[in-house]
Amino acid sequence: MSTMVGAEDVDERPAADVLLDFRDVAMQFPDGTRALTGVDLTVARGEFVSVVGPSGCGKSTLLRIASGLERASAGTTSVAAERIGYVFQDATLLPWRTVRRNVELLAELHRMPKDERATRTAAALDLVGLTGFEKHLPRQLSGGMKMRVSLARSLTLDPELFLFDEPFGALDEITRERLNDELLRLFVDQGFAGLFITHSVAEAVYLSTTVVVMSGRPGSIVGTFRVPFATPRDPDIRFTAEYAALVGEISHALREAHS
Amino acid sequence: MAGTTIDVTAPPEDGGTAPAAAGTGAGARARRLLGRRPGRAGGGGPRTRGTRRSRSWWQPGVVFGLVIGLWYLVSVYYDRVVELSWVVPYPHQVLHEMVLNPAFRGPLLDDLLQTTIVTATGLGVAVLIGGVWAVLMSQARWLEQSLYPYAVILQTIPILAIVPLIGTIFGYEFTSRAIVTVMIALFPLVSNTLFGLQSVDRAHRELFRLQGAGRWTTLAKLQFPAALPAIFVGLRTAAGLAVIGAIVGDQFFQRGTPGLGVLIQVSNQRLNGPGTYAAILTASLLGVAVFLLFGLIGRLAIGKWFDFS
Numbered sequence: 276m277s278t279m280v281g282a283e284d285v286d287e288r289p290a291a292d293v294l295l296d297f298r299d300v301a302m303q304f305p306d307g308t309r310a311l312t313g314v315d316l317t318v319a320r321g322e323f324v325s326v327v328g329p330s331g332c333g334k335s336t337l338l339r340i341a342s343g344l345e346r347a348s349a350g351t352t353s354v355a356a357e358r359i360g361y362v363f364q365d366a367t368l369l370p371w372r373t374v375r376r377n378v379e380l381l382a383e384l385h386r387m388p389k390d391e392r393a394t395r396t397a398a399a400l401d402l403v404g405l406t407g408f409e410k411h412l413p414r415q416l417s418g419g420m421k422m423r424v425s426l427a428r429s430l431t432l433d434p435e436l437f438l439f440d441e442p443f444g445a446l447d448e449i450t451r452e453r454l455n456d457e458l459l460r461l462f463v464d465q466g467f468a469g470l471f472i473t474h475s476v477a478e479a480v481y482l483s484t485t486v487v488v489m490s491g492r493p494g495s496i497v498g499t500f501r502v503p504f505a506t507p508r509d510p511d512i513r514f515t516a517e518y519a520a521l522v523g524e525i526s527h528a529l530r531e532a533h534s
Numbered sequence: 535m536a537g538t539t540i541d542v543t544a545p546p547e548d549g550g551t552a553p554a555a556a557g558t559g560a561g562a563r564a565r566r567l568l569g570r571r572p573g574r575a576g577g578g579g580p581r582t583r584g585t586r587r588s589r590s591w592w593q594p595g596v597v598f599g600l601v602i603g604l605w606y607l608v609s610v611y612y613d614r615v616v617e618l619s620w621v622v623p624y625p626h627q628v629l630h631e632m633v634l635n636p637a638f639r640g641p642l643l644d645d646l647l648q649t650t651i652v653t654a655t656g657l658g659v660a661v662l663i664g665g666v667w668a669v670l671m672s673q674a675r676w677l678e679q680s681l682y683p684y685a686v687i688l689q690t691i692p693i694l695a696i697v698p699l700i701g702t703i704f705g706y707e708f709t710s711r712a713i714v715t716v717m718i719a720l721f722p723l724v725s726n727t728l729f730g731l732q733s734v735d736r737a738h739r740e741l742f743r744l745q746g747a748g749r750w751t752t753l754a755k756l757q758f759p760a761a762l763p764a765i766f767v768g769l770r771t772a773a774g775l776a777v778i779g780a781i782v783g784d785q786f787f788q789r790g791t792p793g794l795g796v797l798i799q800v801s802n803q804r805l806n807g808p809g810t811y812a813a814i815l816t817a818s819l820l821g822v823a824v825f826l827l828f829g830l831i832g833r834l835a836i837g838k839w840f841d842f843s
Binding site for chain 1: 737755760
């Protein structure tokens with residue numbers, strides 16, 4: 276059913292499709308804290324890779340390195356994707372901007388012409404189902420809606436690679452599941468590759484083509500699981516025995532890595 | 535907004551639990567995605583703190599009455615016991631001097647105008663200097679470390695100590711009065727603006743950094759708007775202080791056309807108790823007026839997204 280694969284299998288894909296390639300990446304902060312060690316990770320077009328691990332295992336650091344916010348202290352990191360979306364743990368909306376102006380922000384920072392900005396903004400808002408909410412301020416929105424605005428903001432850049440730093444961690448279960456469905460749909464329709472950080476194994480399996488398990492600090496990858504379900508996915512696969520078995524298997528690997 | 539209403543009874547921080555009823559304009563799709571039932575919409579638009587702050591006027595009224603009553607008691611004591619009624623005149627005498635006596639009201643209004651001009655000039659200059667100073671300090675740690683001590687010194691140096699110096703250098707007219715006003719009003723502007731510029735969320739900074747936004751873009755589109763609440767707090771404080779600066783400036787630099795500060799002194803020297811009190815009260819009211827004005831401007835500028843009270 277599921278297969279535990281090594282780094283060798285990952286290399287089988289054509290090089291042109293590899294958007295992110297980490298080899299033997301380590302991260303040590305100036306204060307001596309070692310966050311990551313010997314991390315090999317690849318994300319190619321058409322893939323959605325989730326990284327699961329407990330808090331403090333360095334999985335967010337991994338994402339920060341991928342985005343360029345941090346520089347790895349050892350190893351090689353190559354990111355071939357030119358347009359990268361980044362979704363933070365919080366929606367990070369600017370409270371003084373309306374929904375439309377928030378979604379417009381990144382395009383604005385990239386100095387896109389005004390009419391193109393407007394077109395992309397409208398399209399992105401439509402993609403996340405927030406058409407009609409353009410003039411609302413962030414304070415008028417629920418947590419789930421704010422996250423949608425945050426997603427839409429990155430979608431305006433038409434990213435090839437989307438980085439997610441536990442974006443739905445603060446949301447309630449129902450909102451979270453709904454946003455997972457939305458994200459899956461976007462992944463299928465928009466064709467971006469994803470690198471998704473979460474501490475929820477169930478979420479990771481539902482969303483991903485590959486789930487990566489990280490050990491505790493300093494974080495390293497202790498298991499890579501291919502998810503056999505095809506995309507687009509029926510939300511009901513979450514109630515199948517196969518799904519439960521895979522979640523169980525990954526949870527088990529996670530527990531083993533942290534015992 | 536196309537008739538869309540959202541219920542914001544729950545604070546926005548509490549994650550996805552807010553009820554938020556999607557109205558008719560949002561379209562069925564958004565409603566389905568958001569899982570909100572139509573109906574039970576929360577009134578017209580956002581409910582902000584304004585409605586919750588139901589004002590009650592009678593308690594402040596009673597307190598005001600007590601204050602005036604106490605004033606009368608003290609006045610009676612000075613009038614009947616000490617027999618120096620000009621030291622603490624009766625409230626109605628002060629009011630008469632302020633409003634009804636044309637011989638005093640004329641000069642009072644003239645001086646109020648002069649003081650207002652000095653206050654506005656000093657405050658304007660202080661806003662400019664304070665803004666540039668704070669922006670400079672927000673740009674680099676070494677700049678902050680090099681420039682902040684002077685802001686503190688400015689705040690701690692007794693203005694009286696350098697008043698003779700200011701007079702010697704800049705003369706005893708308008709310029710010196712404005713300089714004193716600037717010096718008194720500057721610190722809250724510098725410190726609040728700097729605090730505001732530096733209080734930007736780390737994630738917001740990174741959001742800008744990821745897009746390769748430059749220093750000035752980040753300043754204009756992120757730091758400055760984020761600093762506005764703090765800037766308005768500084769402005770309000772500085773506005774009150776600027777009036778004090780203008781009065782103090784009057785009392786030391788009396789050439790040209792000074793304002794209320796001189797009127798207070800002269801009235802007092804002439805043993806015109808009601809006049810002295812009327813001038814002091816007018817100066818206080820000017821302070822309150824500028825305080826309220828900046829509160830109002832603040833609410834208009836940022837009240838939509840920030841509870842500025």
